Amino acid sequence: MYGLINKALQAFLVENYGPALWSRVAHALGVGPEGFEAMLRYEDRLTEELIDIAARTLDKPRAALLEDVGAFLTTIEPLRRLLRFGGSDYWEFLFSLDELQGRGLMTLPDLELPELSLRSESGGRFVIEVRGPIAGWGAVMAGLLRAMADDYGALVLIEAVPPCGRLERVQVMLLEAAYASGRRFDLALPSAEAVA
Amino acid sequence: MNSSLSPCKAVLQGGLSPAALGELMPMFLWLDRHGVICAAGPTLMKILGPGPVVGTAFETHFHLRRARARRHEQDEAHPGGRKLILMLLSHPEIGLRGTAVEVGPEGAEGMLLNLTFGIHLADAVREFGLTEGDFATSDLAIELLYLREAKAAVMDELRALNGRLEEARRAAERQALTDPLTGLANRRAFDAALQKAVRAQAHGGAPFALVLVDLDHFKQVNDHMGHAAGDQVLNWASAILAQEVRRGDVVARAGGDEFVLLLRGAIDRAALQTLGRRMIARLEEPCVVDGTPCRISASIGIAFSRDYPEPEVDRMLADADAALYEAKRSGRGRCSIHAAGAVA
Numbered sequence: 001m002y003g004l005i006n007k008a009l010q011a012f013l014v015e016n017y018g019p020a021l022w023s024r025v026a027h028a029l030g031v032g033p034e035g036f037e038a039m040l041r042y043e044d045r046l047t048e049e050l051i052d053i054a055a056r057t058l059d060k061p062r063a064a065l066l067e068d069v070g071a072f073l074t075t076i077e078p079l080r081r082l083l084r085f086g087g088s089d090y091w092e093f094l095f096s097l098d099e100l101q102g103r104g105l106m107t108l109p110d111l112e113l114p115e116l117s118l119r120s121e122s123g124g125r126f127v128i129e130v131r132g133p134i135a136g137w138g139a140v141m142a143g144l145l146r147a148m149a150d151d152y153g154a155l156v157l158i159e160a161v162p163p164c165g166r167l168e169r170v171q172v173m174l175l176e177a178a179y180a181s182g183r184r185f186d187l188a189l190p191s192a193e194a195v196a
Numbered sequence: 197m198n199s200s201l202s203p204c205k206a207v208l209q210g211g212l213s214p215a216a217l218g219e220l221m222p223m224f225l226w227l228d229r230h231g232v233i234c235a236a237g238p239t240l241m242k243i244l245g246p247g248p249v250v251g252t253a254f255e256t257h258f259h260l261r262r263a264r265a266r267r268h269e270q271d272e273a274h275p276g277g278r279k280l281i282l283m284l285l286s287h288p289e290i291g292l293r294g295t296a297v298e299v300g301p302e303g304a305e306g307m308l309l310n311l312t313f314g315i316h317l318a319d320a321v322r323e324f325g326l327t328e329g330d331f332a333t334s335d336l337a338i339e340l341l342y343l344r345e346a347k348a349a350v351m352d353e354l355r356a357l358n359g360r361l362e363e364a365r366r367a368a369e370r371q372a373l374t375d376p377l378t379g380l381a382n383r384r385a386f387d388a389a390l391q392k393a394v395r396a397q398a399h400g401g402a403p404f405a406l407v408l409v410d411l412d413h414f415k416q417v418n419d420h421m422g423h424a425a426g427d428q429v430l431n432w433a434s435a436i437l438a439q440e441v442r443r444g445d446v447v448a449r450a451g452g453d454e455f456v457l458l459l460r461g462a463i464d465r466a467a468l469q470t471l472g473r474r475m476i477a478r479l480e481e482p483c484v485v486d487g488t489p490c491r492i493s494a495s496i497g498i499a500f501s502r503d504y505p506e507p508e509v510d511r512m513l514a515d516a517d518a519a520l521y522e523a524k525r526s527g528r529g530r531c532s533i534h535a536a537g538a539v540a
Contacts, residue, residue, distance in 0.1 A: 037360070038353045078349045085342040088328040106339075107346035187328065187341050188321040 001044050001112055001133070006036040009050055012072040021057065028053045047134055063139040063160065070143025074151060082107075083148060084185040090154035091177045094118060094126055094145075116141070126172040127161075138168025145172060153182025221310045222332055223294070227254055228306040239330040240311065243284070243320070259283040263296075280309065287323060290316045313337075318344060375449040377427060378434035386448035386456050387509075393458060394507050403501045404460045405468055406512050408520045409437065409475065411453035412493040412528045417485075425485045429492060432483045440475050465500065465533055472496045472531025480529065495523040496531040503536035 013022045023033045029050055036042065055062045074080050082103075086096030097116045104113035114132030121127060128145070130138040142160040149156040155176040161169035214235040217224055222239035231254045241249055244257050262281040282292040294311035313320045317337055320326065331337040373385035381389070393404045411433060418426035430453065437447045437455055446458040459468070476496065482489035497520025499512040515534040523532040 037357055039350070039357050078345065082342060082346055082349070085338055085345075103342065103346075106343060107350060186322070187326060187338070188318045189345075191322065 003036040066139035067143035070140035071147040074147040090152040153180035155179035381448035407457035414453040493529040
């Protein structure tokens with residue numbers, strides 16, 4: 001698996017809990033304090049162990065930790081922007097989730113993102129089914145969807161449904177797509193910041 | 197869209213209003229047979245505005261850079277399709293391309309153009325503040341913008357990774373070629389430098405001298421004062437040797453109390469002899485370790501590349517070693533240069 005996922009977990013731990021905590025986790029995991037390289041590949045079991053060790057070290061349930069990670073992902077500006085390409089409002093964004101895995105593959109042909117499938121139910125209720133290579137993607141998505149709702153300025157209720165086997169579910173209740181103004185998103189960055 | 201209504205009427209007769217046309221092709225442009233704009237899609241209106249658009253001439257907004265009939269349309273029975281490359285007069289850096297087809301019999305109702313930004317997409321989006329709604333759903337513009345940023349993010353990561361790997365490679369290389377105690381080159385680095393000098397000599401390169409330096413009485417320092425003191429003496433001796441050579445020369449620790457030097461540039465036997473004696477004299481000065489003066493000396497054996505019609509590494513090393521042995525045998529603290537033509 002790409003180090004990208006491990007690196008995101010590492011960045012989450014460093015930013016939220018400080019480098020000392022990360023060093024402890026890295027040590028317990030048996031990697032150096034410099035941690036992971038996003039573009040190198042690592043064994044899948046390292047990711048599983050990293051999550052377990054972090055949850056143990058923080059004395060936090062795995063699901064709660066992963067929800068925080070999901071929310072943290074949206075604070076990485078380039079990633080937030082890529083997510084915002086999904087649609088001009090939260091409703092469109094939800095419908096773009098079906099394509100998230102495909103978009104990931106368009107970026108890196110062997111990126112292992114979970115497969116998402118959106119089911120629209122009555123009364124603004126959506127169910128997102130998550131099938132990922134690692135258990136816990138559902139929790140990550142719940143945190144991410146909640147944070148993206150803030151980003152779009154949508155009013156939502158989001159709940160991760162306890163998983164059943166490999167299939168995880170996130171329930172989204174879209175109360176109002178345009179509740180607040182949300183954060184700004186321009187399709188193209190100003191030239192100075194634009195792609196070098 | 198209140199002027200030149202006749203072509204628009206024609207479309208209306210077909211059941212397709214300019215608004216519907218704009219929904220499908222937000223960058224369509226409708227010209228009457230005189231080249232006057234009689235309708236335009238909403239995105240194009242945004243770009244050409246805020247001044248008047250409808251009723252103005254095509255040439256007031258665009259410069260036609262190229263127009264070419266599409267190959268499969270060259271058939272007389274199917275007139276129309278032309279590929280256009282345009283430039284926006286207000287923004288010459290932004291190019292547009294598109295297709296033009298005739299409307300009505302023999303273009304009686306003018307021409308319909310559908311335009312796109314092509315590779316100038318990101319510039320145009322930035323310049324005109326375009327949003328997702330400005331593109332047709334069937335347009336891949338958003339995907340292109342997405343890919344552009346995703347690619348940039350990946351490239352940034354890869355660039356940074358390459359930098360870190362290169363840094364690590366250099367550090368590893370430095371480590372592999374450095375003697376950890378003294379910071380001098382190690383035997384491996386020296387052998388490579390010697391090989392290179394020998395090869396260069398074969399191609400008319402500068403002459404060089406191979407100098408072996410063996411510390412005398414070092415073992416006593418080690419035995420009586422301990423290894424830590426011995427290490428200090430080795431560092432002290434290394435510094436002296438490094439000071440006595442010129443830039444471009446190589447000083448290496450070959451292991452234990454043995455050093456090897458590669459001296460390049462304009463040198464002769466007399467200069468080598470002087471240099472050897474000076475090194476020995478300096479190494480014989482007392483070195484104070486933890487308040488206790490230690491005394492050592494050194495023996496030096498030298499082989500000079502000029503003495504060989506075709507220098508060889510092994511031969512020169514053997515000869516320098518023989519000279520060193522000679523220096524030791526004749527009482528230590530001496531410098532001996534291998535005699536030209538002598539057999540080691």
